[in-house]
Amino acid sequence: MRLSGIAIAVAALAISSAPTLCAASSQEEKQALAPTGKIRGAFLANNPIHATKDLSGELRGPAIDLGRELARRIAVPFEGVAYPSYPALVAGAKSGEWDIIFFGILPERKKDIDFSAPYAQIEGSYLVGNGSPISMISEVDRPGVRVAVLEKGAADAVLTVTLKHATLIRTATVNDAVEMFRSGNAEAVAALKTFLFPASEKMPGSRVLDGRTYVEEIGIGVPKGRDVSAAYVRKFVDEAKANGFAKAVVEGAAQRGFVVAP
Numbered sequence: 001m002r003l004s005g006i007a008i009a010v011a012a013l014a015i016s017s018a019p020t021l022c023a024a025s026s027q028e029e030k031q032a033l034a035p036t037g038k039i040r041g042a043f044l045a046n047n048p049i050h051a052t053k054d055l056s057g058e059l060r061g062p063a064i065d066l067g068r069e070l071a072r073r074i075a076v077p078f079e080g081v082a083y084p085s086y087p088a089l090v091a092g093a094k095s096g097e098w099d100i101i102f103f104g105i106l107p108e109r110k111k112d113i114d115f116s117a118p119y120a121q122i123e124g125s126y127l128v129g130n131g132s133p134i135s136m137i138s139e140v141d142r143p144g145v146r147v148a149v150l151e152k153g154a155a156d157a158v159l160t161v162t163l164k165h166a167t168l169i170r171t172a173t174v175n176d177a178v179e180m181f182r183s184g185n186a187e188a189v190a191a192l193k194t195f196l197f198p199a200s201e202k203m204p205g206s207r208v209l210d211g212r213t214y215v216e217e218i219g220i221g222v223p224k225g226r227d228v229s230a231a232y233v234r235k236f237v238d239e240a241k242a243n244g245f246a247k248a249v250v251e252g253a254a255q256r257g258f259v260v261a262p
Contacts, residue, residue, distance in 0.1 A: 030074045032228040033099060038077040041067035042089055042098035045082035049122060049194050049218065049258050050102050062120065063102040065249040066220065070100070070236050085172055086152050093223055100233060104154050104216040114230040116237035118217035118261035119246040124155050125212055127181065127189040127196045130205025137211045140188055141166045148177035148186035154216040155190040162213075192216060193257030217261060 033039055043050035043063045051061030059080045071078035081098050083089040092098055093112065105115045126147070128134045140147065143165045149156045151170035159168060166188075171177040174191050178199045181189045189196065196208045220237055222229040240246040241261070250260040 029228055029232050030076065032226060033074055033222075033232060034071070034076040035099070038079050039067060039071045039074075039100060040079050040081050040098045042081045042083060042092060042101040043103070044086070044089060045084050047194075048253055048255050049120065049192075051080055051082065062249040062253050065252070066102070066119070066240065066246070067100070069240070069245060070220075070233070073236070086150070087172075099222065099229070101221045102218065103221055105219045105221075106154055106157055106216075108157065109221070112224050113221035114224055114226070115219040115221040116230075116234045117241075118219045119237050119241060120218040120250045121259055121261050122192045122194055122216045122218065123212040123257045124158070124190065124192050124214045124216060125196060126209045127178075127191070127200055127206055128187065128209060129181070129203070132187065134188065134209070137209050137213060140209075145188065146186040147188045147190050148180040149190045150174050150177055154192070154214060158214040159190055194255045197256050 041063060046052055048061060050063040051059045054060050059082070064078075064080055067078045067080060081092070083092060089101070089103075090112075093101070101113065103109065103113070103115075105118055109115075126134070126137060126140055134140055134145070141163050145166040146169050147159065147163070147166050148169045148171055149159060151172065153174075156168065156170060168190075169177075169180060169186055171180060174189075174195050177186070177189050177191065178195075180186045182203065189199070190213065193208060193212075200206045200208050220233050222233055237246070247260045250258060
């Protein structure tokens with residue numbers, strides 16, 4: 001379960017009182033980060049490493065906690081902006097729908113986004129079925145093995161380069177990849193462990209392979225070219241890690257394979 005609100009509040013208080021925190025934001029920084037009068041923070045919907053809706057419909061998660069703390073420092077409201085898929089999120093960037101993003105730090109994304117240092121890390125692996133002859137990660141890359149993967153996600157980026165014999169089947173969402181696997185149209189699903197463990201629990205006999213295919217680092221980004229925003233966000237993440245706030249919100253998500261970045 002998530003850490004209590006008290007734990008998060010204590011961590012936030014520790015940051016706000018520490019001597020190395022960001023100084024009060026300048027008007028230039030405030031305008032750069034919140035040109036509409038609020039910070040709009042983007043993330044992929046229904047992803048517990050970023051945010052999910054509780055029973056009341058309120059968004060909760062690391063992206064919300066970090067976004068609210070960043071907004072508090074520059075004295076503006078925070079609004080979470082959830083996107084159903086990677087293409088939709090990218091389209092939102094081009095049309096100016098968000099100001100910051102909570103996202104995996106991948107080389108191809110750096111062409112359009114300036115990132116902070118990572119505040120969290122997640123391991124990637126494979127989900128295989130009951131009775132599968134695949135017992136190790138190294139056994140996936142064989143002729144005839146179909147691997148369902150989120151198109152343009154971190155697993156797709158890594159496996160497109162590293163797999164030589166298995167076939168990647170790209171899907172619009174991770175849930176689509178899992179469904180393809182469930183229906184027998186793929187021998188494995190490649191994704192982050194934070195997706196794979198919950199999926200495995202719903203399919204008796206399936207299992208997540210030990211080890212890791214990659215590590216995805218999660219940071220806060222801003223659209224390319226917004227140098228003032230990028231500098232402030234980088235400073236914010238560095239200090240949130242140093243003062244324990246990042247650790248508190250990551251551990252509060254209680255997701256297997258999701259840890260604070262060193």
